Amino acid sequence: MTVTPPSSPSSSSSPSSRERILARIRAAVAEADDAPAPTRDYLVSHIPDDPAAALDLLHRNLTDYRATVHRITAAGLPRLIADVLEKHGARSVAVPDGLPREWLGATDAEARGDEGPLSARELAATDAVISGCALAIAETGTIVLDAGEGQGRRALTLVPDLHVCVVRAPGQIVASVPLALPRIDPTRPLTWISGPSATSDIELDRVEGVHGPRKLEVVLLLAG
Amino acid sequence: MSRTHLGMPSFPPFPEAAGAAVHNATLRANLRHATHTIRDRRAVAVAELADWDRLREAGRQIKDHTLRHLDRYLEQLESAVTAAGGTVHWAADADDANRIVADLVKATGEREVVKVKSMATQEIGLNEALAAEGVSVYETDLAELIVQLGDDRPSHILVPAIHRNRGEIRDIFRAEMGNWGRAARDGLTDDPADLAEAARLHLREKFLRARVAVSGANFMVAETGTLIVFESEGNGRMCLTLPETLISVVGIEKTVPTWRDLEVFLQTLPRSSTAERMNPYTSMWTGTTDGDGPRAFHLVLLDNGRTEVLADATGRQALRCIRCSACLNVCPVYERAGGHAYGSVYPGPIGAILTPQLRGIQSEIDASLPYASTLCGACYEVCPVAIDIPEVLLHLREGVAAQGGKGHRMEKAAITAAGWVLNRPGALAAGEKLLTATRALHPKSPPGAGAWTGGRELPELPARSFRDWWRRNRR
């Protein structure tokens, strides 16, 4: 099974590599058996279709991967956000476009809007960021950001060391990954977040807190 | 033309390198600890999903279907990426890819690149190629950083520094960080949290000033042109988000047809890889987005021997691999030999079938890799895309045996001679009689048996064979 790529003077602008690779692929699979599309007889969800159960599971799984989780109704949200920022000593907070301003109604921290936009160094000098999300997945304890209203550019929720993320329950919570994908627009820049930054690179032991936000506080915003 | 580049110079054959590694007590302890930790946790994470076998089968089917129609899906991917503002380049081999990336970097006027951990760029030796062009490359994954600072070689697909323990990592950080940028603080301890903090501080300045990033990708979605990177630390997000130019070098086999196909791999990859329900961060991007992230995106589609693998009916299943490294973590041979013995950026069971297919089986190391397994089957059992690694190993062994070469000529003669006897029960019975009759005269360590008797006794031969017993007692 000698691998001897045919020699040819290809350059990055030359179309020859493209045609060569495609021709090799066609030759390689010409005699191959048919390989039909997948049957997909796996489960759509592993939990019952029950918003309360999904909320509880999301809460548990987020906590399991070292996010701090709060449950609150709209009336208590500004106070909670102020308390969370204070707990971490956050004196400045990045504010994505479209974030409801009343969420910041109780905090003294300096709000930094992104109209500028904020440079990476300015973000690095900002203590926290508050955002909403596109949706959250209970089974995996995942929050999905799609850079939509109240979420901001990807850098906003990446560079500051504390990320406070508000998830509307039950509207933004889905049970599983298969239920999440149809609700996400793949053409938007997406970030799936499951707990704070972590690494297993030292003896395969999990340590939280490397380059991304080292603290993730998730607020489950309950209706009513 | 040289064989396909896999980013490593020539190496001794596996038995030699593995034989030496087995006697390195620190390495044995590091690997045993790490692999047993992750293998137990993986089993728990997988057991949570009642439909695991069906997800595994769907993953296999998606990959097989994609490979069968790879030309079509790559063209579709190219159109989608281009429509979303990206530029697609095609690289037939390592030299091709390295030149494309070097030209793209030079065109930005930058001399520094931050890198997200990527097997494809290791495979083609991109860092060395860029260094030769005067470009400094900074690895940003913690384990890759440990390897780069230690002037070391990766030994694991997921955790390239798995062979290092915390004390060794602390020593490397103390000695080397200052030579590359921000030094580690005085009194750095070997506490993993402390080490992670040192990496954070060391790399942050690089992230903030980086203008060009190079990444790989775990998946590329043909219908949407979306690329996906799974990671844990946030270094990937930094590289994919902050620089102005992003260059992603991705093997052509990383394609999946549809957005929906991700629902399988988003479930199977994290559980197989880091034993998590979901890894901390997954980034997905489609071309470029105004005001968010890099303004220029280049996708380099890499062949580098993959189409040769695709042409092999048995071997092509290796292209299903999603680089989770579950097979390494359960492999008893890998656990004792370590990753370096495999002489490739792809170690362990998957490396033993991928490397000889990508590079060919001419060199001693490559010809020895298909034999670097007891065929115990633990790798196949955990593979989330059901690559029958033992089957491919057997297939590759046929190629090595047919090729002959060192050690295989005598082996073939012996096997042929034994086959002559074994195909004649009368001769076999006579031979057994002769052996048992003379057993008192046999030396404890007959010539040629050294590889067995180096650490084991030979079995004592019985007074008579079963065949002989049967003849006397039953017929």
Added chain:
Amino acid sequence: MRVALFVTCVNDAVYPSTGIATVGLLERLGVEVDFPRAQTCCGQPQFNTGYRAQAEPLVRRTARAFAGYEYIVTPSGSCAAMVRDHYPAFGESALGPRTYELTEFVVDVLGVTDVGAWFPYTVTYHPSCHGLRNLRLGDRPRRLLQAVRGLELRELPGAEECCGFGGTFAVKNAEVSLAMGRDKIRNAAGTGAAVLCGADNSCLMHLGGIIRRQDAPLRPLHIAEILGATEEHPYAQEP
């Protein structure tokens, strides 16, 4: 019921006591045992080393030797796996479904777990890879052992990990093979059992070779010899 004994080349030449015990056990369970004399080796060593062409005549011979039998029983998981998993690639698909590893035959076909054996010793069981992952023998061997009178079964830590034999792996990669074997023996000795039981004598040949070199207080023993022992005909040598 009549079965053909597929004794395997290793058992024929090196471990006839396993073959004899298998015959004794099956006959005690009311099975008529035949030994087709044309059998030699199933071709596994050649096939697993890459010598498919050299394996082929042995595959054909084996298929012919057992052609007339409804049940073929072998005291070797790896040889049963060879016939079942790899013979079809040689165009010999008929044999696999009729070939049973011994413990599989006793439990599944005969429907017996208490074979009336007596073996008053402590035993730990190593499930060899082919039995475990290819044949999916599961807990059948352990269920048989648990029903043996006098026998105390000790669980083997890391039981599912390969012993390091692997056919020619044992000599091609002797250092790694030995390291694996020594770890297996350390785990087995740690149970305090007197006997290390297995269902594949090739693995036990490797482990037994290390045990004897180390002079470890363990006796490797094939499961057929334990199941074959009774109070009337006890196991010949005290472990």
